[in-house]
Amino acid sequence: MSNEIQMYDKTTALVDWTIASNKPIVVHCGGTSSSKTYSLMQVCFMRAIQNPGCVITVAGQDVPNLKKGAVRDAQNIVAATPKLDDELLDYNKSNRIYETHAGSIIEFNSYDDAQDAKSGKRDFLFVNEANGIPYPIYEELHVRTTKQTYIDFNPTASFWAHERIYPDTEARDWITSTFEHNPFIEPSVKAKILSYEPTPANVARGTANKYRWQVYGQGKLGRLEGLVFPDFETTTDWPKEYKWRCFGLDFGFTNDPTALVEVRYAHGALYWRELIYEKRLTNPKIGRRLEQLGHPKNERIIADSAEPKSIEELKNKGWFVKGAAKGQGSVNAGIDALKRYPIRVHASSKNLVEEFSSYTWKIDRDGNPTNKPIDAYNHGIDAGRYAVQRQLIGSGGILVY
Secondary structure, eight states, X not given: OOXXXXXXXXXXXXXXXXXXXXXSEEEEEEOTTSOHHHHHHHHHHHHHHHSTTOEEEEEESSHHHHIIIIIHHHHHHHHHOHHHHHHEEEEETTTTEEEETTSOEEEEEXXXXXXXHTSOOXXXXXXXXXXXXXXXXXXXXXXXXXXXXXEEEOOSSOOHIIIIITTOTTTEEEEEEOGGGOTTOOHHHHHHHHTTSOOHHHHHHTOOOHHHIIIIITOOOOOOTTBSSTTOEEESOOOSSOSEEEEEEEXXXXXXXXXXXXXXXXXXXXXXXXXXXXXXXXXXXXHHHHHHHTOOTTSOEEEOTTOHHHHHHHHHTTOOEEEOOOSTXXXXXXXXXXXXXOEEEETTOHHHHHHHHHOBEEEOTTSOEEEEEOSSXXXXXXXXXXXXXXXXXXXXXXXXX
């Protein structure tokens, strides 16, 4: 164990591999719970101590995601590492900045656009969940980084790292990791991941999922066969100018999330983004989430008509909510309407990307796909379908182009 790691009681191989790299870019592509973010935050603290007066930027898609991920991991690392706590001078919670006695800082930031990313320089850069960050922002941050850049992500779908960084073997080390590289993983989490493996026992239990096993179990880039929307793309573009937009709401509670989705029609394509994706939301909480989002009360939301009581409660609070048109064949009609256009899902919408990557046609006894979709991985998709179907077909059932 190298001297710089000795301050930690627990580290994974990911820390050793990162420290051993002399490439300008170190990419961590891995499955869930492989300890990518935690290990890279350990590396960031090491770099701050080894390099007095250095600046380290941890960049995320937005502040809430940083707080739930990299910031929380950093706080847990400090709490578990007395030797590290001795090196730290202060943590400014408002500005999300750690400072060492030697004058180094670790700052946690998000950036609105490439122009915003041009402000400031740094010695080390950690781009957290990079598939949720547009390439122009990454490019501006990386070009202003003097020593080394770290990147991590789950390989739910191909994005700019695969296209622009992976081919350049001289400039990067590409590290693929899985939950098996994390000896400190919670047993319940490990059991959940193992349940996705397509073994006969898991198939019989109904937990097997080829796509989830490839991505979250094996850390591989994968896409299922038989997808309802096989040609969907992930994107970091979000059109500010559009011909129309619509909002859809699918109710959930204990087992299923409540999903609010916005879809914008621009450049001949449907751009999707999740706004709410959360379990155990009561109707008053949904209203508060809408207020927090700044959703205009006069802008229509098409909601699951199977929940008329919920729709009425939201309407009574002033929200413009209408029930979705349902009936025999409505699901397939909505799917057909959606498939008339290219579908582009914002990369920051992790749950929507997972749904589009997992939503498949049912298989018959001979192993052939049917024309009926599975009733799973569709909460956000259903929400968007309600809204787009009303926008394109209308309440009178007439397709509008």
